[in-house]
Amino acid sequence: MTEHDHDHDHDHDRTVAPMVDEITDFEVLEIALRELCIEKGIFSAEEHRLMTEFAEQIGPTPAAHLVAKAWLDPKFKELALAEPMTASKEVGVDWLHPTGWGTPSDFTAFQILADTPTVHNVIVCALCSCYPRPILGNSPEWYRTPNYRRRLVRWPRQVLAEFGLYLSDEITVHVQDSNQKHRFMVMPMRPEGTDDWTEDQLVEILTRDCLIGVALPKAGVTTNMITDTRPAIHPGNAG
Amino acid sequence: MSTAAERAAQLDLVTRLKSSFPELPNAPTPDMLDHERITAYLKPVHDVGGEPDAPMKYENKQYELWEHMTYVICEVLGWRGIWLSEERRRMGNVDVGRAEYLGLPYYGRWLLAVARILVEKHHIGLTELSERMAEVQERYAGGLEGKTLEAQPKSEGDGSQVKRNNHAEEADGKGDPQCYAGQAATAKFKVGDPVVVRELPVIFYTRTPEYVRGATGEIEAVAYESPAAEDETWDRPARPEWFYIVKFNMSELWYGYTGTANDIISTEIPEHWLQAAK
Numbered sequence: 001m002t003e004h005d006h007d008h009d010h011d012h013d014r015t016v017a018p019m020v021d022e023i024t025d026f027e028v029l030e031i032a033l034r035e036l037c038i039e040k041g042i043f044s045a046e047e048h049r050l051m052t053e054f055a056e057q058i059g060p061t062p063a064a065h066l067v068a069k070a071w072l073d074p075k076f077k078e079l080a081l082a083e084p085m086t087a088s089k090e091v092g093v094d095w096l097h098p099t100g101w102g103t104p105s106d107f108t109a110f111q112i113l114a115d116t117p118t119v120h121n122v123i124v125c126a127l128c129s130c131y132p133r134p135i136l137g138n139s140p141e142w143y144r145t146p147n148y149r150r151r152l153v154r155w156p157r158q159v160l161a162e163f164g165l166y167l168s169d170e171i172t173v174h175v176q177d178s179n180q181k182h183r184f185m186v187m188p189m190r191p192e193g194t195d196d197w198t199e200d201q202l203v204e205i206l207t208r209d210c211l212i213g214v215a216l217p218k219a220g221v222t223t224n225m226i227t228d229t230r231p232a233i234h235p236g237n238a239g
Numbered sequence: 240m241s242t243a244a245e246r247a248a249q250l251d252l253v254t255r256l257k258s259s260f261p262e263l264p265n266a267p268t269p270d271m272l273d274h275e276r277i278t279a280y281l282k283p284v285h286d287v288g289g290e291p292d293a294p295m296k297y298e299n300k301q302y303e304l305w306e307h308m309t310y311v312i313c314e315v316l317g318w319r320g321i322w323l324s325e326e327r328r329r330m331g332n333v334d335v336g337r338a339e340y341l342g343l344p345y346y347g348r349w350l351l352a353v354a355r356i357l358v359e360k361h362h363i364g365l366t367e368l369s370e371r372m373a374e375v376q377e378r379y380a381g382g383l384e385g386k387t388l389e390a391q392p393k394s395e396g397d398g399s400q401v402k403r404n405n406h407a408e409e410a411d412g413k414g415d416p417q418c419y420a421g422q423a424a425t426a427k428f429k430v431g432d433p434v435v436v437r438e439l440p441v442i443f444y445t446r447t448p449e450y451v452r453g454a455t456g457e458i459e460a461v462a463y464e465s466p467a468a469e470d471e472t473w474d475r476p477a478r479p480e481w482f483y484i485v486k487f488n489m490s491e492l493w494y495g496y497t498g499t500a501n502d503i504i505s506t507e508i509p510e511h512w513l514q515a516a517k
Contacts, residue, residue, distance in 0.1 A: 020382040023375075026347055027388055030305045032371040033353055034312055034390040036363050041398025043319045051315045055307065101410035101418070104317025104324050108414030109463055126288030126448055126506075128332050129345070138310075142297035144345050146287045153288040153450065156489075157498045162294055172501040175489075177288065179446050180482060180507040181416050181465060229299040234388060236304030 024233065054098040056237050059137035062091040063185055064206035066112075066135065068199045071190040077114075080187070084110045093135045106133045107181040113174070113213075114187040120167055121174045121186045122160065122213030124152040132183040136211055138238065142226060143212065153177055163214040163225045186213040193219035258338040281442050282449060284340040285332035289450040289493070304388055306346040313349055320403030322356045325471040329444050330355045362401065404474060416465040419479040423464040426481040426510070432458045433516035434485060436508060444472050447512045451485070454492050455516050459505055460484040467509045480510045 038045050066087060070077035080087040085095045085108065095108045102108040110132060113121035125131065126149045131139040142148055152159045156173045160166075167173060176184045188210050194202060209215035209224045241249075260279075263271055272280075316322055331352030332340070339348065357363040379386065410418040428434060436451045446468040462482040470477035489502040496502070 021384070022382050023379040023388065024305070026303075026309075026344075026350055027305045028372050028375045028379075029350055029354065030308050030312070031375045031388065031390050032368060033350070033357065033363075034308065035375075035392045036368065036371055037312070037316075037357070038390070038392035039394050039396050040362060040401065041396025042321060042357070042362055042401055043315045044395060044398070045392065047319065048311060048315055051311045051318065052308075055311050055314070096412070096414055099318045099407065100412060101407065102414045104314055104415075105327070107324070107416065109416055126450075127285045127446055128328055138302075141300035141345075145295070145297070146290075146341065147292050147295045148297065150287045150290040150292045151294075153448075153504055154489075154493055155497065156502065156504075158294075162297070169499050172503065173489075173498060174502075175504040177448065177504060177506040179448060180462075180468065180509075182462060182484070182507055224299075226297050226299055228296070229301055232301040232303040232306075234304050234383075236302050236307035238302045238307035238310070 027234065050098060054103075058133060060208040060211065061203070062088070062093045063132070063136045063208075063211050064203040065091040065199065067187050067206050067211065068202035070187060071202060072199060077187075080112055081114055084112045087112075088135055091135070095134055097134070103134055106131075106183055109182045110135070111182055111184050112187050113176060113184055115189050115213075117189070118170065119172045119174050120213065121176060121184075122152065122156060123176045123178060123184045123186060124149055125179055126150075126153050126177050127179045130178040130180075130183060132185045136185055136208065140208065140224075140226065141230070160214060163209065165215055165225075185211045187211075188213075188217050191217050191219055258336070258341075278441075283333045283441065283444055284335075284337045285328075286445075286449050288448045303346075305350070306344075309346045309350045309353070312353055316353065316356070318407065319398075320405070320407055321360070321362070321401075323404065323406060323471060323474055325468055326356060326474055327352050328446075328468075329472040333444055360402070416463040416479075416482075419464045419466070421464070422479040423481050423510075424478075426461050428458045428461070428481075428483060428510070428513065428515070430458050430460060434458060434483075434513045435516045436485070437512050437514055439512065443469075445469055447508055448506060451487060451492070451506060451508070454487055456485040456487040458483050459486040462507060465509070467511060482507055482509050483513065485513070 034048065037043055066080060069090065070080045076087065076090070088095060088110065095110060096102050115121055129139050129144040131143065148159065153175055156175050157167060178184050204222045205217045205219065207215060207222065207224045210217045215225050259265065260276060313327055317324055317327070331348040334355065335348050335351060354368065358365050358368065433455060434457070435455050436447065436453060438452045460483065462484050464479040464481055465471070466477040466479050484505050485508050486503050486505040489498060489504050490496045490500045492504065
């Protein structure tokens with residue numbers, strides 16, 4: 001740092017209030033509610049801890065493995081489409097976990113939508129943010145925005161184009177608005193140039209966006225289309 | 240402690256928060272409102288599908304600790320029989336009203352739903368909640384300063400007297416909606432049947448989107464049995480009915496649809512919302 005920069009910083013010290021790392025309104029409310037629940041026995045600290053641990057380990061990896069396995073094994077693909085929750089167990093996901101009857105918010109009605117050469121599937125929940133959390137993790141922030149939910153059900157081709165996905169008129173767009181108890185994910189078609197690939201190699205290109213249906217897997221593309229990420233004020237371990 | 244000027248400034252701020260038609264006064268007389276506007280005001284605010292909007296920049300977001308903890312507390316309350324997910328979805332996504340629905344962060348609404356259910360079902364008094372919030376604020380007065388964000392319950396309650404629903408017992412080992420299997424009347428529709436979505440009057444809650452009401456579609460799948468969301472959301476006894484995945488041709492569904500003639504949208508609808516298409 002030069003002498004000049006140093007002086008400049010001091011100018012600011014005189015005009016800007018000192019930074020206080022304030023606790024936010026929602027943090028106050030969440031802590032107050034959790035304390036009262038535990039004190040009243042509404043739930044135990046142990047139950048809260050168990051659910052926290054469960055929620056911290058969910059993510060898109062099992063879903064990517066499920067699709068990669070289906071690409072490699074036609075019998076498994078048949079099972080995945082006919083009995084998706086049975087197939088989920090093969091990639092380590094038991095939809096009845098962690099309560100014995102599933103995660104309350106996600107229900108236990110799962111269906112996989114397979115793309116074909118003439119049909120492209122994409123999912124949305126126009127009412128909230130229904131999403132196959134147990135196998136795909138938490139939904140991305142943009143998936144929950146009123147903007148995506150308002151527009152995908154009416155202008156799907158325009159929205160997909162904003163994700164860099166341009167579909168020809170020969171391909172039918174099938175939008176699945178999952179608004180009740182079913183949860184859906186997309187099984188895209190295996191792309192060219194992946195003939196001798198192993199399951200782990202295929203998993204690399206099966207990004208979360210491909211399983212939502214806003215992107216197509218491509219040899220060499222291993223990241224989601226949307227990579228800009230707003231930082232949290234006080235980050236936790238999820239997401 | 241706030242000053243009179245600060246209180247006035249906050250009121251000014253709230254006054255600028257608009258959630259009504261600008262051409263109408265607040266609390267209009269009945270003659271000023273037509274059916275369309277009454278329907279718009281009564282529309283469950285989560286039902287945004289098809290509302291015009293301009294493109295925006297889509298972003299990911301890192302999780303705040305409180306957001307993650309809010310998700311967890313919601314799931315634990317479901318697990319321990321304090322609410323059904325359908326109660327949570329109504330309280331956090333609809334009961335909050337238009338201004339809060341559009342104005343607050345996603346998990347802010349989830350958290351308000353937690354407070355709402357605990358207060359409304361008499362598990363927590365609102366006075367004790369306010370006092371505890373003040374206490375937590377005081378604990379962190381002057382900022383975090385190296386302290387961690389943590390709950391410090393003063394004790395662990397025995398919970399045997401807490402009033403709970405029976406959902407965990409009913410769904411254990413089966414899941415939901417599987418726990419309702421075999422309870423509905425015979426399914427009225429089969430795959431391929433043409434159906435019209437009824438235009439039932441809506442107040443308070445529904446999960447049948449406005450954009451398909453009155454439209455003709457085709458049964459794509461006979462999905463499962465479950466109580467209708469409108470009943471399940473109040474956790475009252477209701478006979479399960481069949482749910483269907485119904486598909487709609489988008490060029491017929493949407494006026495001025497800009498895609499191809501073959502594009503389709505599917506959504507899930509309970510039987511009482513459907514009638515056979517003529």
